[in-house]
Amino acid sequence: MLEVSGCSVRFGGVQALRDVSLSVREGEIVGIVGPNGAGKTTLFDVISGFRKPNSGTVRFRGRDVTRLPAHARAAAGIGRTFQNLGLVRGATVRTNLLAAQHLAAGYSAPAGILGLPSTYGAEARLSRRADALADMLGLSALMDRKVDELPYGVFKRVEVAAALATDADLVLLDEPTSGMGPTERTAFADALAEFRRTFRVTVAMIEHDVPLVAQVCDYVYCLNFGQMLAEGEPDGLRSHPDVIRAYLGDEVPVRLMPSSERGRPFLEVDGLWVSYGERGRVPVLRDLSFEVRHLERLVLLGLNGAGKTTTVATLAGLLRPERGAIVFDGADITDLPAAERVGLGIILVPEGRQVFPGLSVDHNLRLGAWNRRRDAGYVAEGQERVKRVFPHLADRGKQLAGTLSGGEQQMLAIGRALMAAPRLLLVDEASLGLSPAITQTVFSVLDQINTEGVTVVLVEQGMAALDHADRVMILERGELVFEGSSTETDHAGLRERYLGAPVPA
């Protein structure tokens, strides 16, 4: 039914997809898994026409649709949902289900505007169809609610309803269960099988919950670094060494670190609740409490959507918790704005580096020292220090940051943080998209920074940072599920958390 062959996509200096092929047969439910940044959503964009591949073709029902725009692919029968809440905001469920039937309206736009008699009948028919669909998905009572007012799980259900309303033969679901609780997930998995029967649709879904994928999918593809890593029946794939490595990284021998002065509570987090969306619709952190000890290296592990980035962003002051308290070095900073936390020495290296691409390396570094920008001596000294720590950056002072490689950008982002004289350094997924060798280089530098008197919190998905950690915490759906020394965190245990219990052969 769908045949993607040899698709490559690059934007800027990043190769998002490299020679990816995939096929979906009629009536199947196909899963696409892979760690954060693997290129899964890009692949969906290629299939649904939101991004043209640099090479390769997409064939749907035997027809080459590679050059068709997105709305024409929808007309051909490819429907999709979006990762970040893809509905018409501010409109009711009914309006959304009607809008989704754009292609099924059966009259031309001018006929509708002129109010020709036939269009009244057509509108009534669309309305009945929306009602029927809502009925089937248990949304009938909510038809006149604005979608923004709905709880997250229900919102996702409306999204699926809208995708089905488009009359698509192939529905692409982008993380349909993100933000759902365990009960909602189970219900969704059951509903999916029913949709397939009732609507005779074929489904391809991106999903981080590997056990759920294993439960509902007929066939699974695993992407990593933009490449198709493995494919196969779900159970086989879960024990595939490459897949395990993609999620966890290479198994590293963990050495026991002596804990010296480490111990004094440096940062205390108590009962943190953080949600996104209006009226706290999307819960991300639920009653999270933990502490960071002075001069330790703490690694925060968890899958995509676990709440890791939210945690560090809240610590940095970029997000406001609804409840809970944050105490830093004895002072309550819960209500302190982000800029003032920088003054206290809490510095965040954000996910995806976020360097200023149009500025040179030197200018990026100088912006890091914004609070002491008038102290020329301090700024110059800081730049010297960063270039000593990262020799890669030494002779690139004039180069635009946007033209650096991913690894160099990561170094620059850390260097920029160093310019602000951090006491607590929060590093969000430093290893994202980097090769293992570069990742280890970056972590070694962080070790060195740590020995110079900086407390370090690393956010990671895989095991790569474990060798550089004193303590490990694992987050799952916004809750702390494990806390212990890095030696207690073993490969097998983490694997079971991420990919589900191993299947006996």
Next chain:
Amino acid sequence: MTTTLTGPDPVVAAPPAERTAGRPSAVGWAARGTVGAALFGLVFLFPLTRSGVDVNIYTEAVIYAIIGLSLNVLLGYAGQISLGHQAFVGVGAFTSAYMVTVHEQNFVAAVGIAVAVGAAQALILGVISLRISGLYFALVSLAYGAMAEDWLFNISSLTGGGTGQPAPKPSAFATDHRYYFLCLAFLALVLYLDWRLTSSKTGRALLALRSNPRVAESFGTSVKRYTLLAFVISGAFASLAGALLAHNTTRVVAGQFQFQLALLFVIMTVVGGLRSRVGVVVGSAFFALTGYFFAHLHLGSAVGALPLVPDLSPAIAPLVLGPLLLLFTLIRHPGGMAEFLDPFQRWLIRGRSARA
């Protein structure tokens, strides 16, 4: 908040918050009847008691309502800013005047051609809007308005140059009073088309693409095509209004379509309330009549009585009042006058929601 997350779908369990108002009492019916009759009297009977000079101004208010609806399609439905809307109106005015005076076409044909030409020029601007958007498109539309005023409307062979182009009223509607009712009929037509637009797939397509173009595309809506359609409809409505305006003043000159008019159009639409037909109509009429109120109620000299403040002439009153009301609207009542008018409308016509 926590309970809504862990509980079993409280939204589903709770009955939807429907307005469960019972049938209105006899007093309620009487009140509705009285208000309805008063509105009817104001729009249909009151003008009959006034002089032609006054009615001419009321007609302008009706035409402004069409202009407001036209801008509402672009600004409200499609989310595109246009700061050159006076040029859209002007193109319609000059086309119709040209057709009647130079080519001796009848009124209906002239207005029809004006609408077609207006739609075509809006389409061109629409194509540009697909290339550049936001602030830069606003600048382009602004420049287009200035270009039309200074150059396009001064091409003597088409517009009569400085003396302008005569635009007589159609013989069957030659008096100001009759012409007023003709314009009301056109307003009714535009209201009908706008209503069908919002309750058919075009309205939903525009709603989707304004909210999120990617979602719109995934529903099979061509963002490109529907953005252009919005321009075409807006251009057609604006040109219709322009043609009606031309025959109302019986002579069109370039000076009628100055830049401040574009500002006034945007202000009256926003203050009236984007995406609310009633709001836009009332807001537009209000601003069209501001000068008239100032002149008749001597508000200008009342302002002048304040120390250090000069008299406010009726001609510039809307442009002084407008920005103040715009600020007030954006800060306190982003829904515009419609925030008050829509509930009122729902009360008057019970059961039918004011917005599609």
